[in-house]
Amino acid sequence: MVSERAPLLPQFQQDGYSTSKCWRTSTKKGGFLLVICACFGLLALWSGASSPDGSSTSSQTKATLTINDAKLNFLVIGDWGREGSYNQSLVASQMGKVGKQLDIQFVVSTGDNFYDTGLDNVSDPAFTSSFTDIYTDPSLQTTWYAVLGNHDYMGNVLAQLSDDLVSRDPRWFCRRAFQLNFAICNATLAGSCNATLALFFLDTNPFIDEYWLPTNISKFDWRGLLPRTEQLQSQLDELTEAVKSSSATWKIVVAHHTIRSVGVHGDSIELVQKLLPILEEHGVDVYINGHDHILQHIKRPECAVHLFTSGGGSKSYAGLKAYTEEQGVQFVQDGQGFLAVSARPDSILFTFHDVFGDPVYNFLLQK
Ligand SMILES: *[C@@H]1O[C@H](CO)[C@@H](O)[C@H](O)[C@H]1NC(C)=O
Ligand SMILES: *[C@@H]1O[C@H](CO)[C@@H](O)[C@H](O)[C@H]1NC(C)=O
Ligand SMILES: *[C@@H]1O[C@H](CO)[C@@H](O)[C@H](O)[C@H]1NC(C)=O
Ligand SMILES: *[C@@H]1O[C@H](CO)[C@@H](O)[C@H](O)[C@H]1NC(C)=O
Ligand SMILES: *[C@@H]1O[C@H](CO)[C@@H](O)[C@H](O)[C@H]1NC(C)=O
Numbered sequence: 192m193v194s195e196r197a198p199l200l201p202q203f204q205q206d207g208y209s210t211s212k213c214w215r216t217s218t219k220k221g222g223f224l225l226v227i228c229a230c231f232g233l234l235a236l237w238s239g240a241s242s243p244d245g246s247s248t249s250s251q252t253k254a255t256l257t258i259n260d261a262k263l264n265f266l267v268i269g270d271w272g273r274e275g276s277y278n279q280s281l282v283a284s285q286m287g288k289v290g291k292q293l294d295i296q297f298v299v300s301t302g303d304n305f306y307d308t309g310l311d312n313v314s315d316p317a318f319t320s321s322f323t324d325i326y327t328d329p330s331l332q333t334t335w336y337a338v339l340g341n342h343d344y345m346g347n348v349l350a351q352l353s354d355d356l357v358s359r360d361p362r363w364f365c366r367r368a369f370q371l372n373f374a375i376c377n378a379t380l381a382g383s384c385n386a387t388l389a390l391f392f393l394d395t396n397p398f399i400d401e402y403w404l405p406t407n408i409s410k411f412d413w414r415g416l417l418p419r420t421e422q423l424q425s426q427l428d429e430l431t432e433a434v435k436s437s438s439a440t441w442k443i444v445v446a447h448h449t450i451r452s453v454g455v456h457g458d459s460i461e462l463v464q465k466l467l468p469i470l471e472e473h474g475v476d477v478y479i480n481g482h483d484h485i486l487q488h489i490k491r492p493e494c495a496v497h498l499f500t501s502g503g504g505s506k507s508y509a510g511l512k513a514y515t516e517e518q519g520v521q522f523v524q525d526g527q528g529f530l531a532v533s534a535r536p537d538s539i540l541f542t543f544h545d546v547f548g549d550p551v552y553n554f555l556l557q558k
Contacts, residue, residue, distance in 0.1 A: 261377035263388060264293040267530040269301030269447070269481020270340065271504025272321030278527045278546055279505035280325055285548030286529055287328020293531060297333050298326075299390070301481030301501055302340030302447030304365070309346020309412075313355035323360045337365040338392050340447040340481060341402065344411040367394040367415075368426060370433055375536050386536035389439035393430055395448040395480075397423050398461045427465065434473040440558060441539060443477045444470060450498055451491075453514040453523055454483025470496045476556065477539075479530070484509060486528045486543040488554055491519035497556065499541060501530035522552040 266286055273279050290298075305317050326335075343351055350356075356363045369392050376384035397416050401407060416422045434442055448459045450467055459482075470478060471494065481502035489498040507526050514520055527546040532539060543552040 256372070257374045257376055257384065258296065259376050259378045261375055261379075261536060263373050263375055263534040264295045265297050265299060265532050266290055266293075266295055267299040267301060267445075267479055267499075267501040267532060268504045269500075269502040270303040270484050270506070271300070272303075272305035272317065273505045274317070274320045275325055277506040279321075281546055282504055282527050282529060283325045283331075284328065285544060285546065286326065287330055288548055289529075289531055289544055290328060290330030293533065295330060295333065295531075298331060298335045298362075299445055299479070300335055300337035300365075301445060301479060302338045303342045303481060303502075303504075304337055304340065304351065305346065306342055306505075307345065309343040309348065310350045311347055313350045313353050313359075315346075315350065318356060318359060318363075322363070326362075331362075333362065334364050335362045336369075336371065336390075336392065336445075337363070338445060338447055339365065339367065339394055339396060341396055341399070341411070344396050344402075344413075346412065348412040349414060366392065368392055368429065372437075372439065373534075375534060377536065386441070386534075387439040388441040388443070388534050388539075389434075389437045391430060391433055391437075391442070391444045391475075393444060393446040393466075394426065395446040395459070395462060395466070397426070398465060399448060399459060400461060427469065430466075431469050431473070434469065434475055440536075441477075441534060442473075442475045443479060444475050445479050447480060448482045449480050449500060450478055450496075451489050451518070452483045452485075452487060452498075452500055453489075453512045453518065453520055454485045454487065454500065454502075454525070455509045455512070456483045457512060467494075467496065477541075484527075485511070485523060485525050486530070486545070486552070487523040488521040488541070488543075488552065489519050490521050491517070494519075497541075497554075499530060501528075501543075503528040503546075521554065524551060 268286065271279055305321055310318060339348060351365055371390040373388045374384045375386040375388060397419055402411055403419060448462055449456055450462045451458045475496055477497045477499060479499045479501060483500050484502045484507045485500055486503050487500035503526060511523060511525050528544050531542045531544060538555055538557045541554045542550050545551045
């Protein structure tokens, strides 16, 4: 563990974002770009190189995959690795059933993969007892694209990012930030690949100021992410470039922390301020996260981005905060479960399944 004292980020005034459509106190128009420029003016002072060990988005782009039957199905699970306890195994078996029904192409993990403190090393038995031995259904024997959560950072992060784990279980694919591109082709309409979907995976841990407090900083394995300000800037730059240059029909960003939530963790103000404006500006349709151990869909009328929380992989029932109608909560459930995503050329269906595997919420996004 490193104990280097990284500088805290400047605290932005909430009013500084009052012109963003995604910021609830919005009244004025036309100042959004100015605000962005002001922030990037600040951030530019921290500009630096990207990390050699997985924090670069662009260098981690996988080849475009072509889906030939005009449907791309995957499951999203978060906050899970507890050696089967807290209903992890039950959720896993329900994922297996739904995964089979949907004939899924892959699984996405929103982080907090191994409790309580990530993995200790590449031979840590928790990798087997919390992953390989739990998600055993044949339909789940496909690639797991994972990001890191705060609990993963409390262990040996480089172990969790290591390809040595792939030799233990070939499903494992974990990076700090990367991008996947899919072309969705309808085989009955020969050559018709008129829809594309891009998934952008991001590491939100370095954004959260609390983790960098002098009292907390040594609890986390920040190797590869120092100095903080430079790494954060390079992640923001790379994500901005990636979402901006993408011409995908559908753009989905995946990370661990909530942007907005009525779960116990609530909003991540750092992400509302630094990440949400980028998503809004560059036409990101959906942001999917974990962190709160709930199933949740938030969509505020003034903000185009849909926010889904899928953090019900094991321990739940921490409670919900009181909320008002203007917070845009379309659905929330405190309990275990997972999200199924079915992308078609002209729509994406999001379905939350509970601990019994039952579909408890459907949302169809159309273009
Ligand atoms: C593929 O195209 C055929 C012919 O137009 C149509 O019937 C079918 O619904 C399409 N499949 C999907 C998944 O959109
Ligand atoms: C596990 O799920 C059952 C419902 O099947 C629920 O009654 C129980 O409280 C859950 N246990 C935990 C530890 O969350
Ligand atoms: C790896 O971590 C596990 C779990 O903490 C521990 O039991 C084991 O001794 C470690 N192995 C090595 C080689 O350090
Ligand atoms: C960070 O420190 C504060 C107090 O300094 C504490 O309340 C909080 O739980 C700590 N957070 C983490 C993630 O360790
Ligand atoms: C793709 O083509 C299909 C069939 O012609 C059409 O139904 C669908 O709306 C198109 N989707 C997009 C995103 O253009």
